Amino acid sequence: MAKLSLLWVDTPGLEDLDPALVAKAAGMALDQGGLLEAAVVTTSQEQAPAAVRQRLMGLPVAWLELAAEVGGGPEAHRLARAAVAVSRAAGRAAKGTLPPVYAPQPAQSVLVAGAGYSALAAAWEAAAMGHPVTLATPFDSVDQAGADDDPEAVSLLAAQLPAQVDLAPNSELTRLTGAAGGFNAWLSTNGDAPQTYGAVFLAPSGELVVGCEVDGLDPALCRPVSGLNPEDFAGPEDGWLHVAVLAGTAEAVPSYSFSAAMQAALALAERPKVQVSLLFSEARVAAPGGEKLFRDCREAGVLAVRVGPGKLEVRQGGRELAWADPLLGEELELAPAAIVLAEQATAARPAWLDNDLLVKPWDELVPDNPRLAGGRTSRTGLFITGALRGTSPGEARRDEAASAAAAMHQALTGKVVPMPAVRDNFCASCLTCVRTCPHGVPRYTVDHIQCAPAGCVACGACAAECPAEAIAPPSWGNPEMFSSLEWGLALAPEPKMVLFACAASGMPAVTSLSAQGHQWPAGLVIYPLVCAARMSQLLLLRALEMGAQRVLVAGCHPGNCRSITGNHKAMAKIASLSGELAALGLPTDALEFLPLASNQTRELASAVRAMAQKAGEE
C-alpha cells in the first residue's frame, strides 16, 4: 500500500487547527514537501493552488473540503472531527483512486437540426465560439421562418450567419445516439451513415395551433389569430358588428399567446363599428408590454370578459356563446359574426424521440426542472430549444440559445472530464448502465460498453446499479467508497452516524452551516456525493455494518435533481431496505432520506440534530 500523506492547504475555517495534530490523530504523515505516494488534500481540486495540483498529478489523491466537514465548536471537538474527515478521505486514497480515464478528444462539431429563429440563433451562437456547425433544415433555405417567428428577425439572423455554418437543406435528423463529445446522428440526406457531432441542438420550427378553447363552435365563424385580416371587418352604419376573441376560456393560455390575442382584438377594435369581446379565464398579461396592451384594448373599446375556466357555453349550433357573468351574476349571451381563437406555438416531436429504447421518455429528457433551464436536457450535449420545448416565441428564444451554447462550449472544450471506467472483463453486458445513466453516456457498441467522451457528470447512477462492479466514474467505485466509509467510521466516536450529502443540495448546505460555525455531532461522518443516485443498497447496508447507527441521505427535492431521478432512486432504496431493518434488529428509521435545497440549512441542521438525538438514546 502506498504511504499516505496529509497535504495541508490552509483554507478559511482551518486557521486555528494544527496540521500535525490532525495528521497524528488520523494516523498519517504530514506532508513536508518531499516525494509523495498518495495524499489527502484539505481542499477541493478546483480550489487547490496550481502548484499543489501539479505535484499530485497521476497520484492517488483524495480531495476533501475539510473546513466544511469539520464545522464549528471547541477546538478539541474540531480536531477530532478533522481527524475523522481526513481518515475518511484517506480510505479512498489508500485504495489507489482509479486514475481518471481520459476520454478521446470530444468532437467539436455541432449539429443544429431545425429551422426558424431558435435554430438560427443556436447556429449563430455555436459558430461565434468557433465550432464547425451543420445546420440541417427541412426547408431549402435558411431564412424560412416558423409560423410563430417574427419573419423579419429571422431573415436578419439568417443574413448574419457566419460562413463556417454548413447548410444541409431538405434534411432531417432521423436518429440520434450518444452524448456530449460523441453523438452519432443520422440525417435523412446521408442515407445509413451516421455522422459524429460533439453536440446537438434540436430546434424544429414552430407551428401555431388553437388550443384550450371550447368545442362545438361553428367552424364557419372561427379563425385563428394568425389568420386574421382586420380589414375584412367593418360594422354597419346603423349597428355594430360583434366579434368574439377567445383567449383561454377552457384553460388559461400562456402570456405570449394572450398578447397575440390582444393584438388581434386591438386591431379589430380599431375598425369602424366593430365591438370586440375578449373572453378569457385569466388575463395573462405577464409578457413584456402585456399590461399596456391590455389597457390599450380596453381604451379602444374591447370588452374584457373573465369567464370561469370551462364555463363558456356554446349554443345555436355553435353560433352563440353564453356565460354567467361573474360581475353581474346574470347570464350573458353573444351571437358574434366571427370568433377569433388564440393560438399556441408547438412543434412536432420527431418520431425517433418517442422511441424510449433509444432516448429517455420525454418527461425525463426535458423535465420541468430548474436545473435544466436554458435549453438543457438530461442528455448532456443535447439541447432542445424553441417551440418543441415550449419556450415563448421572441427574445426568450435568443436568450435560451445563448445560454445553451455556453454550456455546450464548456462541455466540449472544458477541462478533460473523466469518463467512467468500464472493466470489460467484469461486464456482464446486462445493459443496466445504458438504461440507468440519466445522461445517456454509456452505450453498447459491438461487444462492449463505450462511453461518450464529454457527457459524464459523475453522478454515479451506473456504479450504484451495475450488478458486476464493472462501471464507475473515477473514485466512485465500491472499493474506494467502502474503504473511505470504513476509515471514517473507525475513527468516529459513538454514536456513529453518516450523512451522505449530494453536491447540489446537501453539501452546499453543509458548507454554509460550517461556515457559520455550526457544530456537528462528534460521531457524524459527512460523506459528499455528486448525486444521491450513487446510493446503492450495498452502500447503505455497509454503512450500518461498519457501525453507523443512523444514515441520512440529503439529496434534492423531487423534481430538482440534475440527474432527474437520482433522489427518487435513493428514496426507493431506503424505503425498500427500511422494511427489512426490523428483521436485522435495527430501528426501522435507521436509514432516512432528507429532501433538501441548498438554501435549507436550518432544515439540515435540525434533521442531523434529530438523528443524533435518536442515535444517542439507543
Next chain:
Amino acid sequence: MTNAQLDTPVLILGGGVAGLAAAVDLARRGVAATLIEREPRLGGRASQFCCKATEACARCGACRLGELLAQAAQLPQITIYTAALAVAAQPQNDGWQVDLAPQPGGEIGPGAGRPLRERTTLNTQAVILAVGGGAFNPAGKTRFGHGRVQGVFSALELEAMLSQGALGPDGLAPAKVAFIQCVGSRDASLGRLWCSRVCCGYALRMGRVIRKLLPDSEVTFFHMDVQDYGRAWEDELPLMRHQMRFVRAMPGEVTAGDGGPQVTYALAGEQAQKEGFDLVVLSVGLGPPNGASALGELFGAAKDDDGFLTADGGPAGVFVAGAAAGPRSLNESIVHAGLAASAAAVRVASLTEARHG
C-alpha cells in the same frame, strides 16, 4: 494617491443571479470577467429567498443561487469583489475605464469573492449591468397599511421569515393568512403599468408552504389574474385552488382590527366586507433598478419607457442582464444573462482580433 490598476475583458456590475450567471457563462466561453457587488455579500435578492418545495420542488429557482456561487468560486476566469462600487466611468477607445471605490463592510469568508480594499481603476472592453430590479416599497400604497398596521408584511419580509423559520410551528403561527397581489404592479396610478411576472408564482408557492407548515391554517389569495409559470404550473393550479381560497378582487384597504389586520374587499353582488386575518402579505412587484439614473449617468445606459435598463440604443459595449432589464424570475434572469455574456464575449473577441490582426 494613485489607484490600483486592473485590466479585465468584461466588467459585471451586480452579484445577484444574473451577474453571477453572466460571469459563469463568460467563463464557459473562455472569457475572463471581473464582477463587482455593491453589498458586502453576494447573491442579491435570492439570498433572502426560501425554498418553496412542498412534496416536490416548486421550481422557484431560489437554490440555483447556491449552484452559481459554487461554480463562480471554482472557475479561475472569474474575479469577484464585494463591497465595491463604480463611482466614475469614462469611455475609452476600446471600452471603458471605471473607477471603483471600496464600500464599508465585507469580510473574507469561504466561497467566492473578496471585499475590495482600495480604490481601483479598471480598464475593460465590455460592461454588463446586472444590478437587479427594485422591489416596490409597499409604503407607496399606504392604504394597505404596511408599517402602520401590525401583521402586514411585504412578500420580501415573508421570504426571509420562511427561510429563517420565523414562521411555522416553531415561530409565528397565523391561522389566517391573506396575500394581496399586484401591489405596485398593473397600476397606472403609480405609473407602473406592467405585470411583475413573478409575484403570482412566489405568492401561491409560499401560500402552499404555509399550508404545509401549518396544516390548519387558511390562506386567501386576493388577485385579479393568475399568470403562467410553465407546464407543470398549469397542472398544479387546479390543485392550488383547493388548497387555498382564491378571491378575485383587489381589497380597498387594510386596517388595524382587534385581533389583527382587517382586509376590506367587495365580492360581486355582495356588500363590501371586512375580514380579519392574522397575517397579510403584500405581493410587491419588481420595478426599474433603484440606481438606474446613476448608472445612466455613469455609463450612458439607455432606459425603456418604464425606466428599465436596455442595451438597445445605449452606448457600445454596455449590456444588461436580469431583472434590471425588466421583471424576470430567477431562472429567466439566469438565462437572460446568457445573451449578455454572448454579446460581451463576441465584442471582446472582435476587439482582440482587431488589435492583433
Next chain:
Amino acid sequence: MRLNDCDPGFKHEVAAEPGGAGIRACFACAACSARCPVGANRPAYDPRRIIRLTLLGRREEVLASPLIWLCSSCYSCGEVCPQQVRFTEVLTAIKNIAAREGHAPPSAKITAELLAKQGRLLEVTDFENDKRSGLGLPPVQQRPEDFQAILGLKPSEGEAGEEPR
C-alpha cells in the same frame, strides 16, 4: 341578456362627455367597490357594477337607474383605483347624459331649480347674515344672476360681481 341587443357605443358616449374619459380603462378589480361608503350602506350600489353595465352598453338600464344618483362624491373610489378611472367624474358624466334624457330624479330637479334660483342650495336669509354679523363677518349677498349666467339662463352682466370674502 344578449350583448347584440346592447349599445356598444354607450361607453364611447360616456367617455366623450366631460369627466367620462376614464371609463374604458376599468379592469374590474373591485377596489372601488370595497371602499365606497354608499355601497357599504346600500349593497345594490356598486361602482364596479355601474361601470360594467356601461361598458356592456346597457344604456337605458344605467341611465334610468335610481342608483346612479346616490353617489356622495367622496372620491374614495378614485383614490384607490389603479387605473385612474376617476369614477366620481365618470358618474357625473353619466348623470349628465341621464339628466338630458329626462332621467333626473325629482330631488335632482329641485336641487337644480334651487341652484338656478338662488345661486346656491341654501337660501341666505337675515337669519344667516345676523349670525354672521354677530361673528364679525360681512353679509353674504345672494347673487343668483352670476350663476344663471353660467347656466345660460340670463345674459352675462359683463364684469362679475365682487365676491364677499
